[in-house]
Amino acid sequence: MKAIAVERGDSRPRLIDKPRPDPDPGDALVRTLRVGIDGTDFEVVEGTHGGFPAGSDHQVLGHEAVGVVEDPNGTDLEAGQLVVPTVRRPPGDATEYFRRGEPDMAPPDECLERGIDGAHGYMAEYFTSPAGFLVPVPDAFATTGVLIEPMSNTEKALEHAYASRSAFEWQRDAALVLGNGPLGLLTLSRLQSEFDRTYCLGRRDRPDPTIDLIERLGATYVDSRETPVADVPAVYEPMDLIYEATGYARHAFETIDALDQNGVGVLLGLPGDDEFDVAGGRLHRKLVLGNRALVGSVNSHIEHFEAACETLSALPDWFGDELITDTFEPAAVDDAFSAAPDRIKTVIEFDSR
Amino acid sequence: MKAIAVERGDSRPRLIDKPRPDPDPGDALVRTLRVGIDGTDFEVVEGTHGGFPAGSDHQVLGHEAVGVVEDPNGTDLEAGQLVVPTVRRPPGDATEYFRRGEPDMAPPDECLERGIDGAHGYMAEYFTSPAGFLVPVPDAFATTGVLIEPMSNTEKALEHAYASRSAFEWQRDAALVLGNGPLGLLTLSRLQSEFDRTYCLGRRDRPDPTIDLIERLGATYVDSRETPVADVPAVYEPMDLIYEATGYARHAFETIDALDQNGVGVLLGLPGDDEFDVAGGRLHRKLVLGNRALVGSVNSHIEHFEAACETLSALPDWFGDELITDTFEPAAVDDAFSAAPDRIKTVIEFDSR
Structure with missing residues (x-):
């Protein structure tokens, strides 16, 4: 499958090919629709923030995603359900912060961050995630769902x-x-x-x-x-x-x-x-x-993702359209990661609903 | 009556004589038992904090007081009731902060502070105050009531x-x-x-x-x-x-x-x-x-005085005794305001219960 990643020693993101992941027990497989780019992605590319997954020669970017459940894999999710993944993951066994649903309050060195620190992100045709870290969102968010994580x-x-x-x-x-x-x-x-x-x-x-x-x-x-x-x-x-x-x-x-x-x-x-x-x-x-x-304040937990859905739902339709100024195919990765004066939010589109 | 005040142009507090105040309608007259000294009093004496009451050639010090209602003057208080006065007063008409019971949240330039800024304090044999700014406290606080305002x-x-x-x-x-x-x-x-x-x-x-x-x-x-x-x-x-x-x-x-x-x-x-x-x-x-x-955080409102009573009531008896190391008569004002290495809290005692 296609993915956008930065490779060790490289200074810009590239379109790479890597195997489609198989969901572990408790994970669902998600078909990615869109992934937003933000300032943190540039810091990850530059190597000034976060770090590569242990033992990996590349890091898949992206932490602002929306996708569709492709394979619920026995979890409570349903195939075809629109979901937004959260960012933080336990580094091994879940710590008290994860157990109480407040990974956003964990010390930074006690968690991984998908696409940022120690774990692959969502800029790929498919990704897997424990079902509990996938927030079901209304169908109306198929294009603007990338705004849920930042909100x-x-x-x-x-x-x-x-x-x-x-x-x-x-x-x-x-x-x-x-x-x-x-x-x-x-x-x-x-x-x-x-x-x-x-x-x-x-x-x-x-x-x-x-x-x-x-x-x-x-x-x-x-x-x-x-x-x-x-x-x-x-x-x-x-x-x-x-x-x-x-x-x-x-x-x-x-x-x-x-x-x-x-x-x-x-x-x-x-x-x-x-x-x-x-x-x-x-x-x-x-x-x-x-x-x-x-x-x-740093990061957010699932209730904040749910609140973000409500907030974004109440905004006028024009807002999301005007905020997301640029949408690129994965192959246009160079354009997507270049600066342009009239851009606000840039999005990579892997697929549509 | 005796009072401890700083006079304009002077650099230390003195024992003065001034008329016993008459309570205005809505005010009660309080017979002072004890008044604590804190760092703010020294700043007022030095002229680095607060200011004199408008038109006055002296400022009576003291904002940590406990006293007994001498004349309820038609208010809801009862004669003989032990009370602790709050510090902030409206500069004229009550502002929204005073009306909602949160004078501690008022801008400093929109309130007077008894004994500190623009109003006489409590270091005198008697003082008057609107009844609503006098917090009734249990009889057990006749000596340690001076700790309620700081707490x-x-x-x-x-x-x-x-x-x-x-x-x-x-x-x-x-x-x-x-x-x-x-x-x-x-x-x-x-x-x-x-x-x-x-x-x-x-x-x-x-x-x-x-x-x-x-x-x-x-x-x-x-x-x-x-x-x-x-x-x-x-x-x-x-x-x-x-x-x-x-x-x-x-x-x-x-x-x-x-x-x-x-x-x-x-x-x-x-x-x-x-x-x-x-x-x-x-x-x-x-x-x-x-x-x-x-x-x-600055200052406090009436509910905080009430909470302070509860907190102090739950402390062991030895605590107040060890904290208040020095008690002076008003005539010993020079000693009371001088430094001593083994002092913790100094109190002026005007009267006992």
Whole structure:
């Protein structure tokens, strides 16, 4: 079968041929429909994040997938059922985090991540997975199901951020998303119904499809070249929630300055080892006197995938169509992994329903 | 009546004489029993925190008080009832934060603080207060009632910290308190029943009464001169909760390094304007990949005072006695506000029950 993988010592993904996998007991076989590409895939290709499966000379990419159950193999799934796979897997025996259904809370070195760290991903015509890690989704997600995994990360991050504000009457007036990539835009769409005013920060010139999408959602585009994060309260307004999806280390700290009294910043980016000066005393004091919080969040569990389905189902139809700007066949792997200024979300299509 | 106040232009507190206040409608008159001294009082004396009441040439100190209702003045309170006053007051008309019973969540510039910022405190033979800001407490608190206000700040801080960890199954194995002052020790006593192992960080040599108290509580003393906060995981263990009560700005950031996976740091200190270098990228990444959180917290509301009563009631009798090391008459104001190495909590006693 066809698969897209990076090989040891290589610096770009290739279309390879490998045997179709046989499901082990408890696994189902899934025929892949579509797999999304995100920033983590590029980091895996570059070798800056994750790692190859033990003993393998290649790693199949992809962790944002939707597919159809080809062979339930005795599991509770049904042939023809549309499913989205979760990402984390136990490294051997299931740990307490997996047993309680919270693999997202496991230490990173106590889990594998399909397509990212120590396990093959989903960019192949077929993949297998324990049935318990395949989330059945409605038939309407045959094309937009690739958005469920990234949106599940937002569901988890917001669940934790909201929990941190649950001990008092929190006002959700204004929210700011840092980053206008696919995850930022998905999050912005999620926040539209929960905040009176929403903002999304990027550093692109008009005309730009992400700015069009931000404004079509009813949000305000903030150009970080004109208005750095710390200046947002003065130029726009202080924020009750800030969602960081840039991976720019300074944003974690500038977020504190842009939060309103009792606000929360939720961090999802994975920056490098930058060191820099901070006004540490002032930031510490702002956290305390303003009852502010910073909450880090990674990955998601099955309930977040289910919540992501509900969130995406409630969005207008045009949103998924405008977000997924580029769809490629597996053979066009070079094009799919190249940069283009008017792209938002790129998808590899292996098959259709 | 006698009062302890700082006068404009002066740099130390003095015993003064001022008229006994008359309660306004809705206010009760309280006969003060005891008032505790804490770090904030010293900052008010030095002029580095808070400010004088508008139009006043002096500020009566004190925000940790216990007293007896002398004149209920038509309110629901009863004469002879033991009460503890809360600290924040509306600057004029009650704002939404006061109306909903959450003055602790108000912006600092939208409230007065008795004894700290813009309003006289409780270090006087009598004080008045709206009855709704006087918390009735059991008779057993006639001497230890001064600990209720500081413990209420811990109740609020931990409520917010625990809320931030409520979206998953959080494990409470180990907790570290930064700071062995009265607030740190009160918090340590509170954490004893909730964590398997507790630690308290200070920088004092043995023999020392705070180290004795830490060990009598069953906790481990961590000397920050030997083990800086960031080294705590390697020397002891990573922490599920860290409670910062030092006001040392670097501790807010070092806390991230000392937290275990899924841990939370709760910040209460108010440092100055220190600037310094941080390994910002690594700290940002640790927050994200470990689902870690930092939660700032200030002040408390009436339910936290009530919770503090319950917490203190459950502690062994020796604890309050060992924590309150020094009790002075108002005339001994100079001694009360001077430093002494074997002091933990200092109290001014105006009267007894």
